[in-house]
Amino acid sequence: MSTLILYAGKYGSTEKCVDTLKKSLTGPIETINLNRDIPPNVSPYNKVIIGGSIYFGQFQKASKQFCVDNLDLLKQKKIGLFMCCGNPENINQYMVEAFPAELLEHAVIKDCFGGELERNKMKFFDKLITGMILKSAQKSGKPSPEILWDSVTRFSEKMNLA
Template identity: 50%
Template sequence: MNALIAYSSKYGCTKKCVDLLHKELNGNVEIINLQTSKNIDLSKYDKIIIGGSIYMGMIQKEVKEFCNNNLEILKGKQTGLFICGMQEGESITTEINENFPKELLETSLIKEHFGGEFTFSKMKFFEKMIVKMISKTSSDKSNILKDNINNFALKMNSI
């Protein structure tokens, strides 16, 4: 299996999740940060995993552009999609559905939420204020969902 994990990370939590996922996947797996890489040759991959973090309901623009620019190719691949963030409950499904193209959602084999982190030292002033108001916390918090990452890897390995 040749697989690609294409991701974008704002403060590093998504990168941590990608590294955990990478360790659990079988075969040749390449990791590409969409913030620094463009014009990726998708023809050499059987499986493509795409993910990013959610801020104020939106995934990074690099992830959206990658999906939209490569939609026809991605629809013909075995794909898995994930988001990172501190959301819970029904908002997870909503954010997955609102941040990936509908056609890609319909053909993707797996969609998952990997959890998230608040790292106040990396946030700008305005972001800190919003997080404090919404989450009612003012200290760093990590909620990376390792079971979700492991289950995602198991499903991708079994395809």
């Protein structure tokens, strides 16, 4: 069973999660960064995993558009959907806003992999905004965003069984 992982991210956290996910999945696996590469035809793949990061409250446009453009074909595949997000408590809302309802309903698994803020990779404006967000979160007692590796593991286990 071949698997295609399509994703889009901004500063590297999503790619880290995809790399870990790829190592945990069985069978031939291809990964495509939708912000950088042209996606292949999904017809030859048995399973398709689509994900991306939430960036200032919005899901990555490339991942969102791919789902809309390929909805009918994707509904014929075993689908996994994931998001990297520093606010996992909002994940259901983000999923509904990002993915077509038919695809959400069809998916084998939907999950949040958490997220991290790699400020050393950010542009000035993004550093400034994320600095303010982190300060506010610390004042209210919220933990710093982190990747939820257990979620990545659960996701891969479920996709391997699909």
